[in-house]
Amino acid sequence: MRSRTPSDLNGFCKTCLFKEEWCLCEQLPTIHTTLHFVIVRHTREVLKTSNTGRIAALALDNCSLIDFGVKDKPYDPTPLLHDDTWLLFPDNEGLSAPLPETPPKRVVLLDATWRQAKRMKRRIKEVHHMPRFGIPTPNIYPERLRQAPNNWSLSTIEAIARTAEFFGEHEAAKQIDGVFALMVDHFTRQRGWPTHKLHNTEELPLRLHTDSRCSYTKCYCQTKP
Numbered sequence: 001m002r003s004r005t006p007s008d009l010n011g012f013c014k015t016c017l018f019k020e021e022w023c024l025c026e027q028l029p030t031i032h033t034t035l036h037f038v039i040v041r042h043t044r045e046v047l048k049t050s051n052t053g054r055i056a057a058l059a060l061d062n063c064s065l066i067d068f069g070v071k072d073k074p075y076d077p078t079p080l081l082h083d084d085t086w087l088l089f090p091d092n093e094g095l096s097a098p099l100p101e102t103p104p105k106r107v108v109l110l111d112a113t114w115r116q117a118k119r120m121k122r123r124i125k126e127v128h129h130m131p132r133f134g135i136p137t138p139n140i141y142p143e144r145l146r147q148a149p150n151n152w153s154l155s156t157i158e159a160i161a162r163t164a165e166f167f168g169e170h171e172a173a174k175q176i177d178g179v180f181a182l183m184v185d186h187f188t189r190q191r192g193w194p195t196h197k198l199h200n201t202e203e204l205p206l207r208l209h210t211d212s213r214c215s216y217t218k219c220y221c222q223t224k225p
Helices: 051-061 114-123 154-167 171-191
Strands: 036-042 062-067 085-088 106-111 207-210 215-217
Touching: 036 051, 036 154, 051 062, 051 106, 051 154, 051 171, 106 114, 106 207, 114 207, 154 171
Parallel strands: 036 062, 036 106, 085 106
Antiparallel strands: 207 215
């Protein structure tokens, strides 16, 4: 699925990268989490409308977004250099090192396809010695924009929601789920997709809420373009 926007952003919101008539910005809440999330985004994700890291960073008030590998844009690893910073990154079987006993101050997420993320993990020296953990695999896999490479991969925004939930920030997790559902709804509407074009609908979704414009559903899982 190609969702890269034109480089001149003609007709697109320059903040959320959705078409102007489907801009998300005014509908995004401000979501607070005690955890500070650091999103390291792969250069190939920068101009993709389907990139969830961008939308997460717009909604979260305790979040840093840094780009990696962008031509003519210096990479700044400063947000990765703080104490008590953990990398959310399962191994090839979805397993991980032991979970932290208490919530870490910062959680780093590599915002890319699974293959790209594995290369980023090797190339970004600041994450080489970080403690690493994974979160339990969700049991529900409803609507999302990209097809997951396996049953334990999560999109960046979903991984943030599940991490917040795991560490007890349940209300924030629900709000993040709602933001992702809003993103899915706007994306499919601006593409004119029927529901069957969405990925991973084997199980019935959980309804979050409904307004006069659209139904939002709880979504899980990560992805390849």
